[in-house]
Amino acid sequence: MEDELWLTAREAADLTGVSRQTVYSWIRRGHLKVEGLDHRGQKLFRHLSVAQAEKATKAKAKRVLVTAA
Numbered sequence: 001m002e003d004e005l006w007l008t009a010r011e012a013a014d015l016t017g018v019s020r021q022t023v024y025s026w027i028r029r030g031h032l033k034v035e036g037l038d039h040r041g042q043k044l045f046r047h048l049s050v051a052q053a054e055k056a057t058k059a060k061a062k063r064v065l066v067t068a069a
Contacts, residue, residue, distance in 0.1 A: 005047035008038065012050045026053045 012032075013020045026032035027043075032053040036044040 006036070006038075006044045007047055007050055008042045008044060012045055015047075016050060016054045018054075023050075026057065031056050 007015065009020050009023045012023050016023075023032065023045075027034060032045060032049055034043045035046050035049065038044055
């Protein structure tokens with residue numbers, strides 16, 4: 001889709017307020033899929049996919065915090 005917003009790992013991290021290492025962790029854990037590469041070979045992600053990964057991991061973190069209390 002031409003009108004989709006694509007993000008690099010750095011942009012995804014800045015947008016969600018996490019570190020780039022966290023974005024790469026989302027990839028390793030299967031929460032975020034690399035959708036392409038830019039002209040410099042950097043991984044690209046769909047904006048919607050980044051938002052879904054953030055939501056999934058934040059929801060899981062809340063469950064862990066609630067059960068640990």
